[in-house]
Amino acid sequence: MTLAEEAGVHGILCVGTTAEDSAKCIEIASSFSSVRAAVGIHPNNCHEATEGDWKLIEAMARDPRVVAIGETGLDRYWQDCPWETQLHYLSLHIQLARELDLPIVIHTRDCVDEAIDWLEAQYRSQPFSAVMHSFTGSVAAARRCLDIGFYISFAGMVTFKNGEDIRQVAADVPLDRLLVETDSPYLTPHPFRGQKPNHPALVQHTLECISSLRGLSPQELSAIEADNAKRLFRKW
């Protein structure tokens, strides 16, 4: 039994950040029955991606172990990748997800409202399904995402002593659209904050924190999470 299974984690999405990394995610998904893969090129990596890398992503996206496209998104924190390149790659991911009817894993950092403006426009031109991963926006920003059917996923930050703002969001999101994640190797939840790498078994602390916010037992929230994940990642 893996550490994750011992902690009650029965499904793990291994999320790619480059073509090479996405191939590794598929490899891991082949080795563990609880793991599925997402393939994509992260906004902080897309300035280094070649046309060949994108072709590989398009091919890998058709693998039966791949249940989502990403991660993709927009990032203003790191300055390495030009904004136009990030937008171009985000469009490519959305197109591919629509074509294969797969959900998208969306990353945003220091630009959540701007990203939502752009995603809303894309959604209105042709819908797609998505999860806002490791969400850090406001209650109002989360509601805009919910209005277009997106899911909101929370990582370890929700457990941090200074995480009051994000706990307010986690208390507001409808239970049938809420997900938890590790965002490992980063964002290890309290009481292990700072320990690296974060890993899937530790997601139980994030789940426990949100279950107490919502007046549910961890078991109740865990069952809801499993249903939500199955609904979003329908190819699982």
Ligand SMILES: [Zn+2]
């Ligand atoms: Zn991310």
